[in-house]
Amino acid sequence: MGALVALVGAALILVWVLRGADSVPGEAAAPPTSPAAATGSPSPGADSTSTDAAQDPSATAKGATPGGAEATAEPPPSAPVQTSGISLQIPDIALDADLHAEGLRDGRINPPAGTVMWYTGHGRVAPGEIGTAVIAGHVTAGGQPDRFADLREVEIGDVVELTDADGSSHSYRVVRAEVVDKDDLTTDGWVWGENTSVERLAIVTCDDAFGFRGDGHRVANFVVIADRV
Template identity: 30%
Template sequence: MTTPPSDTARAKSRFRAWVLVMTCVALTVLAMTVFSDDEPTPPPARSATASTPPAGQPARHPAPKHLPRSKPVRLLIPKISVDAPFTELAIGRTGQLDPPPADNTNLVGWFAKGPTPGEAGTSVVAGHVDTATSPAVFADLADLKKGEVFRIKRADRRTATFVVDSVESFAKDDFPDQRVYADTPQAQIRLITCAGDYDRAAKDYTDNLVVFAHLK
């Protein structure tokens, strides 16, 4: 995977800063970032299962399961009644990442320069926990538990099913960039929103909630 927005620590740090701000109610200020304008090259296709080795040779481990690159269309999380369309998140003319429309509470964004959900690597999906007037799409994200599943419908008409590995909160001033955004040979996903207390002075939440999940 190409970790958001690149394999360099500086780029990942800047991407983290964007996620922390974008997913909150305070959407007017976004972190500056330096993503490449080039669309990343999809990884080469890999078989989901290993072939039978010739006699006398050791057995190979199965290749990690993943799907080809395809844009996400809809996020379905029955446990928390989420049925939401996707919008691409990219860099605007100002050099900042454009957030989803602030007036749409039922919308999730995905980092379009990274792996698509189901593709090998770590896909990143962000949504608002609330707005100035009402709860938003990820208001109940913390209710997900290990082992529960959610699905993403894709443009290629396939459905990627994910299994929750853990649901964790992190202080924004001690966010584990490497753990959240690290490259993986498997198809993984992170659902991210705000959590913790709302700091009225800073107009921001103190924590981030991250759902870690893998392709079933």
């Protein structure tokens, strides 16, 4: 469900594993100064619910697949997760999802099916904080639509909301929504670059635009960037 993203010139590698018969997040790469995140999925004909991974610059030292290498894994089955008390809403696609914090799972970013996570590694922040929060979810899992099945419909100007545990809401405006080749995503400053001035959400999943690799995984990712209003 995704593509791997390697951090060029870095010793760490961030890995997302979001893939599926028609999954979402997969691999993504980060710029030399930040992790990578991208997504891809196996072709509709593939009999798999796993997702590709994005690589985090911090994974290599831990034995994760080095940047540029491909890795796949079955997405964990749907299971209870400890939510962070923060939820994500995108009204234009009727999305309302609880978020949970998670790092690498077996060297990859791979949230359980039916869940949406925010990544805790490589200097990424929690949603709602100054900096860039990387949020990942699947497009499909087990051959069925998953939480980010309609993310591709999001457009520039759309509103994204975050709701805190106390019920307070924060609004973001989409400033970028586009298909990104996994290799380009590896050096995408919007996702992995240093950000010390703006509350930003980088929402990543996989996309069919550039077709599929030989192993059946999608080549491209769909990236939504939303900044606090």
